[in-house]
Amino acid sequence: xxxxxxxxxLTLALCGLVALVASPAFSHGVHAPSKGxxxxxxxxxxxxxxxxxxxxxxxxxxxxxxxxxxFLPDDGVRGSTGCNRFNGKLVRSGAxxxxxxPLGLTKMACIGPAKNLEVxxxxxxxxxxxxSKFGSEVRLLSASSRVLARLQTIxxxxxxxxxxxxxxxxxxxxNGQALDRQSQRPQVTFESNRISGSTGCNQFSGVxxxxxxxSRFMNMMQTExxxxxxxxxxxxxxxxxxxxxxxxxxISLTGNQLILxxxxxxxxxxxxxxx
Numbered sequence: 100x101x102x103x104x105x106x107x108x109l110t111l112a113l114c115g116l117v118a119l120v121a122s123p124a125f126s127h128g129v130h131a132p133s134k135g136x137x138x139x140x141x142x143x144x145x146x147x148x149x150x151x152x153x154x155x156x157x158x159x160x161x162x163x164x165x166x167x168x169x170f171l172p173d174d175g176v177r178g179s180t181g182c183n184r185f186n187g188k189l190v191r192s193g194a195x196x197x198x199x200x201p202l203g204l205t206k207m208a209c210i211g212p213a214k215n216l217e218v219x220x221x222x223x224x225x226x227x228x229x230x231s232k233f234g235s236e237v238r239l240l241s242a243s244s245r246v247l248a249r250l251q252t253i254x255x256x257x258x259x260x261x262x263x264x265x266x267x268x269x270x271x272x273x274n275g276q277a278l279d280r281q282s283q284r285p286q287v288t289f290e291s292n293r294i295s296g297s298t299g300c301n302q303f304s305g306v307x308x309x310x311x312x313x314s315r316f317m318n319m320m321q322t323e324x325x326x327x328x329x330x331x332x333x334x335x336x337x338x339x340x341x342x343x344x345x346x347x348x349x350i351s352l353t354g355n356q357l358i359l360x361x362x363x364x365x366x367x368x369x370x371x372x373x374x
Contacts, residue, residue, distance in 0.1 A: 150249050199224045226247055269284050269285075272367070285298050292306060303320065
């Protein structure tokens with residue numbers, strides 16, 4: 100009798116163990132919430148670069164165009180398609196559904212790899228119905244849970260913090276010389292992988308590329324008009340500012356100040372946040 104009970108108990112224990120191992124929560128290392136427990140709200144913040152679109156890995160070479168997404172507080176979103184810049188809001192519906200609302204998009208003409216990347220990136224953004232996060236990776240999913248895009252966190256460095264974006268930075272010191280705050284000072288704005296602004300005279304824009312802990316400003320374009328001012332020499336300031344900007348490879352944020360400098364040059368640009 101005792102032997103029969105022991106065998107019965109062993110059989111029940113083995114059945115219970117098999118059921119536990121076969122459960123999705125056990126096999127995938129995921130905690131299964133109790134029935135009726137509220138699902139946690141996914142909080143997304145930070146800057147991400149697309150590493151895969153439509154199941155195909157993207158070229159991550161230094162000179163290849165990059166599609167990026169910046170998730171902002173209060174479900175704001177902005178980024179780059181690899182050619183044009185976009186901004187908008189995330190729209191949540193229920194515990195699982197999350198999509199991109201109408202996106203504002205710049206209208207710069209794109210050719211070659213940048214055009215192809217933009218087409219793929221916009222298609223993924225528009226088809227997104229769910230968003231999930233696994234460690235440093237964000238996945239954009241379709242309504243049927245198909246992976247549309249994989250986004251990787253851009254390495255955490257001072258210059259990639261959210262406080263860099265969404266504001267104008269006014270130059271207060273150029274190579275050790277304080278600028279008159281009443282003068283037309285250079286200003287810069289960062290959006291995803293772009294930099295734009297004013298020299299205090301002309302407008303400029305270009306690509307902000309980050310690789311191996313270094314920053315570079317590339318493909319810079321600038322208007323060309325002559326300028327006069329009641330205070331200071333805007334043309335001389337412009338020349339010194341653009342020369343220093345072309346050498347920058349380090350960016351840091353300290354309090355309300357943005358510092359741009361070069362490891363191979365004594366030039367230092369110090370900005371303060373505007374709005």
